Structure formats: structure tokens, C-alpha cells
Amino acid sequence: MLDIDGDRLNARLETFAAIGGTAKGGVNRQALTEGDRRARRLLAELAWARGFLVFQDPMANLFIRRKGRVDTLAPVIIGSHLDSQPAGGRFDGALGTLSAFEVLESLEDARIETARPVVVVSWTNEEGCRFAPGCMGSMAFSEGEIPAAWQGKVATDGAGFAEELALTIASLPEAEMLPLGFPVHAYIEVHIEQGPALEANDIPVGVVKGIQGTRWLDVSVAGQTAHAGTTGLSYRRDPLRALTAALSGLYGAVMPADPDARFTVGRISAEPGSVNAIPDKVHCTIDMRHPEPSRLDDIERLVTSRIAEEAKRHGCTTEIARSFDMAPCVFSDALQRAIEQAVATRGVKSTVMLSGAFHDALFVNRVAPAAMIFVPCRDGLSHNEAEYVEAAHAVIGCDVLAQATLAIASESKNISVISFREQT
Missing domain, CATH: 3.40.630.10 (Zn peptidases)
Known part of the structure; x- marks a missing residue:
């Protein structure tokens, strides 16, 4: 003692x-x-x-x-x-x-x-x-x-x-x-x-x-900037709408389905950042965590596929890259x-x-x-x-x-x- x-x-x-x-x-x-x-x-x-x-x-x-x-x-x-x-x-x-x-x-x-x-x-x-x-x-x-x-x-x-x-x-x-x-x-x-x-x-x-393991993703979704007042819904290629739709689904799918999982969007920004313009590009960071490497892989696949699907549906493109990977x-x-x-x-x-x-x-x-x-x-x-x-x-x-x-x-x-x- x-x-x-x-x-x-x-x-x-x-x-x-x-x-x-x-x-x-x-x-x-x-x-x-x-x-x-x-x-x-x-x-x-x-x-x-x-x-x-x-x-x-x-x-x-x-x-x-x-x-x-x-x-x-x-x-x-x-x-x-x-x-x-x-x-x-x-x-x-x-x-x-x-x-x-x-x-x-x-x-x-x-x-x-x-x-x-x-x-x-x-x-x-x-x-x-x-x-x-x-x-x-x-x-x-x-x-x-x-x-x-x-x-x-x-x-x-x-x-x-x-x-x-x-x-x-x-x-x-x-x-x-x-x-x-x-x-x-x-x-x-x-x-x-x-x-x-x-x-x-x-x-x-x-x-x-x-x-637990940690992975960070840098996400960019590109669309087309246009006038907020004159561009109707069918003509819009709105990357922020695509990204938020994907994130909404991920918030409902990742942590509620697995109590050990963590999913966090820490930063989000839009370009050109004008109050009366549809964004041309949006960026966000995603922090994913889990104690099992295989589940971390599953979560990353789900995240990237959901964002890509919503981007395509809204006429946008994506770039997603890992910025941090801790086993x-x-x-x-x-x-x-x-x-x-x-x-x-x-x-x-x-x-x-x-x-x-x-x-x-x-x-x-x-x-x-x-x-x-x-x-x-x-x-x-x-x-x-x-x-x-x-x-x-x-x-x-x-x-x-x-x-x-x-x-x-x-x-x-x-x-x-x-x-x-x-x-x-």
C-alpha cells in the first residue's frame, strides 16, 4: 500500500x-x-x-x-x-x-x-x-x-x-x-x-x-451558382440542398443504429457566400468514430455513398478525401x-x-x-x-x-x- x-x-x-x-x-x-x-x-x-x-x-x-x-x-x-x-x-x-x-x-x-x-x-x-x-x-x-x-x-x-x-x-x-x-x-x-x-x-x-478509432473526411459538393430570386426549383443545381439532404439522412442512420458509433459535422461553409445567390460549392468536415475497424469502414462507405447519391440527384458533383485516420x-x-x-x-x-x-x-x-x-x-x-x-x-x-x-x-x-x- x-x-x-x-x-x-x-x-x-x-x-x-x-x-x-x-x-x-x-x-x-x-x-x-x-x-x-x-x-x-x-x-x-x-x-x-x-x-x-x-x-x-x-x-x-x-x-x-x-x-x-x-x-x-x-x-x-x-x-x-x-x-x-x-x-x-x-x-x-x-x-x-x-x-x-x-x-x-x-x-x-x-x-x-x-x-x-x-x-x-x-x-x-x-x-x-x-x-x-x-x-x-x-x-x-x-x-x-x-x-x-x-x-x-x-x-x-x-x-x-x-x-x-x-x-x-x-x-x-x-x-x-x-x-x-x-x-x-x-x-x-x-x-x-x-x-x-x-x-x-x-x-x-x-x-x-x-x-475508439477516428476518421475525418473533407467533403466538397459542387453545383452551380445562380440568382436566388429568379431560379426555379427545376433549374437549380444547389449543392447545399444536396449536402443537407445527405446529412439529414446520415444523422438518422449512423448513431441511432449503433450506440458505439459517433458522427459529427464540425464545420460547414458555402461559396460564394452571398445571401441572394445559390451556392456554387459547399464544404464540410465529418468526424466518424467507432471501436471496431470494420464498423468504421461501414460507416465511411455509408457516408460517402449517401453524399454521392444526393449530389447526383441534385445535379452536383462531389470530392471526398480522408484528412485523418486513427485506428x-x-x-x-x-x-x-x-x-x-x-x-x-x-x-x-x-x-x-x-x-x-x-x-x-x-x-x-x-x-x-x-x-x-x-x-x-x-x-x-x-x-x-x-x-x-x-x-x-x-x-x-x-x-x-x-x-x-x-x-x-x-x-x-x-x-x-x-x-x-x-x-x-
Whole structure:
């Protein structure tokens, strides 16, 4: 058993929330900004004060290491991220990172020697709002390189990715540099659920079994612009009418028929965008999600065929392209059992669940056994300044992480893992 200091954890959450804090109680601490660098510096200073080792890699992923009895064994990594949305909450990412650091401090307080090293990580740019894509740090870690295409990326505020990354690394010159990627025994991430299920069912812990697959489509439907007042129905080639007819049918067909499916139109626009002209072309984005790859294929086929059929019926043409394709992942059975045992030890309720959003754990899962622990958030709100986690729930999540980490880090045998190839 490992006792954590819940008051210290919640005080730390308050301290970090002040870095980039907003008037409405949220956080604006976007990746690779000065606020992000301040948060990294504070975490590193807390680590040095406890005698832990601090490292960073070429992607500015920050690692805090507590040595193990056999320090050459692959470490157990725990953590999340510190960057936020522009008008984000104070718990998304920070809860997982600071819970992990509390576990490290509690191990040190209790003078417990683990067989393996335990490493806290703060991944770079999980959110992807300033520089796309999200999860850059964990993605680069799992691939062992920074994609060349990222070097020329420009932020929403005009800053260059390469320059901001270099400034962030340079802001912690005391941290020893590591190459991208190293052997990992296991990875566990605590995160807020970002949905309403745990709170609605009064369950303090979600044991996450995997992350559903995600595909994004860019859709364009082209017709013919014409005068809104003089063009009768039979003469119209209205792409907006074709697209909305298709979307109406898809809203009624995708999610109502499959409770695990997700279908979302996030953006829609029309050209030339005149109030008194039939559009010439319309665009939209479609976000599709499902835990089973074959069902994701089915949904994509349905979406593309319905849009094509309606376009043809209205005398229009279509262009549909994938802009993002993320395969589902299945987390380690062994780590799920360790988390469930930790829950049982502490005598709290839990449920096994699937993550609807993707997290850094998805990418780490490609190179090591991974798992996640969810805690409830009020009204399911996240990416919102009103995001809130009860102090007691934050403590429970950290407590479960602590017991699971202690159990896993105390063993020297390897954990079996389903390979990414087998999952997909």
C-alpha cells in the first residue's frame, strides 16, 4: 500500500492552474508558449528539489525519473500533458501529470524502493490547438523521429513550430537531453473522462479498455451558382440542398443504429457566400468514430455513398478525401487487471469503459503496454473553462494510480502486449 498526500495534490493543481489562468477560472496554456514553458520549469524545479533526475528529448517531452533497485530495467512511465486549449480547463492533462508526480513524491516520502525506475512524463502538445496534429510528443516518441512535415508548421498566432520548439527546449538547459524513444515496461495515464457517464452513475473510477478509432473526411459538393430570386426549383443545381439532404439522412442512420458509433459535422461553409445567390460549392468536415475497424469502414462507405447519391440527384458533383485516420487501440489486459486490483484494494466502485477521445496513451500503446484511468468531471464538460473535478475524485484517481504503479514497478518480469499490428 502506498499512501498519497491528497491535500498536496489538490494544492499543486491550484498552483499550476494559475499559470495561464483565465478570468473564468480556466486555463490558456497552449503548447510551446511562454505559459507552457513556465509550467515545465515549475515541474522540473519541484523534481530537482526532491532529488529526482530531469530529462527532455528533441520533442520537448519532459521526463522525471526516480531510480529503481535494478535501474537498467525498462521503466514504468506515468503522466499526461500540461498544455491546454485556448479556453480550456485546469484538469485536462494537468491532473494526470500532477497525479503522476504525486505518486513519485509519495514513493520518496515512504522510502519505498521499486524494482524498476518510475518516470513521470509531460508530453508535448497533446491538444493540437496551436500546432496540429495533437499528441505530437507521444507520436514522435512512438515513431522515434519528428516528422519532417512538422518543421514548417505555423501556429494559429503566426509562430513557427521549429522556433517555438527550440525555445522550449532551451528554456530548460539544466535538463539532460535524451534521444527520441526508449524501452518502456508499462505506461499508465490518469485523465478526466471528458464525458458524463461516470458522474451520472456515481462511479469514481473508469478502467479504460481502449480508445475508439477516428476518421475525418473533407467533403466538397459542387453545383452551380445562380440568382436566388429568379431560379426555379427545376433549374437549380444547389449543392447545399444536396449536402443537407445527405446529412439529414446520415444523422438518422449512423448513431441511432449503433450506440458505439459517433458522427459529427464540425464545420460547414458555402461559396460564394452571398445571401441572394445559390451556392456554387459547399464544404464540410465529418468526424466518424467507432471501436471496431470494420464498423468504421461501414460507416465511411455509408457516408460517402449517401453524399454521392444526393449530389447526383441534385445535379452536383462531389470530392471526398480522408484528412485523418486513427485506428482503434486495445489496452493491455495485464495493466487493466493491475488497475482493477488497485480499485479493489481501495474499496471504491469502478467500471470498464472505452475512451471516445484519443490521448497520448494511444500512441505509447504502439510501442509498450498502456492503460488509462478515468475520473469523473462535472456535467461531462471538458475543453471548457467550467471544467471541474471534485477534489475527492482527483485523490481517488491518484490513489488508484499509486497502487497500480507500485505493483507494476515492483515486478521484474515483462508484461505481455498485443502488438499494434495485431490490434488493427
